[in-house]
Amino acid sequence: MKILIVYDTKYGNNKQIAEFIAEKLRNATDEVRVHYAKDISHKQAFEFHPDIFLFGGPIRAGMVSFTIKRWASHFAGLLTKNGITLAKAAVWATHGVFTSDTPERFAWKNVARKWEALFGKVPASKKLPGVTDVSVGGMEGPLEVDWQVKINEFIAKVTNL
Numbered sequence: 001m002k003i004l005i006v007y008d009t010k011y012g013n014n015k016q017i018a019e020f021i022a023e024k025l026r027n028a029t030d031e032v033r034v035h036y037a038k039d040i041s042h043k044q045a046f047e048f049h050p051d052i053f054l055f056g057g058p059i060r061a062g063m064v065s066f067t068i069k070r071w072a073s074h075f076a077g078l079l080t081k082n083g084i085t086l087a088k089a090a091v092w093a094t095h096g097v098f099t100s101d102t103p104e105r106f107a108w109k110n111v112a113r114k115w116e117a118l119f120g121k122v123p124a125s126k127k128l129p130g131v132t133d134v135s136v137g138g139m140e141g142p143l144e145v146d147w148q149v150k151i152n153e154f155i156a157k158v159t160n161l
């Protein structure tokens, strides 16, 4: 199996998640590639012919980060245009902690559907339902205390899809 993991990041938290996933999935038989979205074109990703596609990134101003939104949309479009259906796909996202000062439109609960809409474009036979979300303290992190537990569950669910 070929596994492609693509992320966006500003402060490094999503890089940490993506590399953690890659490390856990690496074994003798699978080929795992992990890339910052700006370091791989969707055409290069297409030519890799992944079986499994995992992607994630931060929410920004109540939206999916622009970089991962554009990247995943283009990649999904390329797959669809060529009639390719991946074996499996899953998505995660990071966001700040909701407080009484957080405007509603910036809250994860209101942004999750935008990630789901993006994920909906990805053609895959088996898709992990929903979006696995991890919060970060402040803007720059660190990741929430239980992030490795959450991401291990994410990995286990993807493996068992």
Ligand SMILES: Cc1cc2nc3c(=O)[nH]c(=O)nc-3n(C[C@H](O)[C@H](O)[C@H](O)COP(=O)(O)O)c2cc1C
Pocket (backbone or CB within 6 Å): 008, 009, 010, 011, 012, 013, 014, 015, 057, 058, 059, 060, 061, 062, 063, 094, 095, 096, 097, 105, 106, 107, 108, 136, 138, 139, 140, 141
């Ligand atoms: C310009 C900007 C806008 C942000 N907007 C939101 C937001 O609307 N809601 C939220 O929960 N977090 C928001 N955040 C926090 C980011 O989600 C957080 O910095 C990110 O998840 C950290 O991941 P990274 O280290 O991979 O960049 C924002 C961060 C920045 C820099």
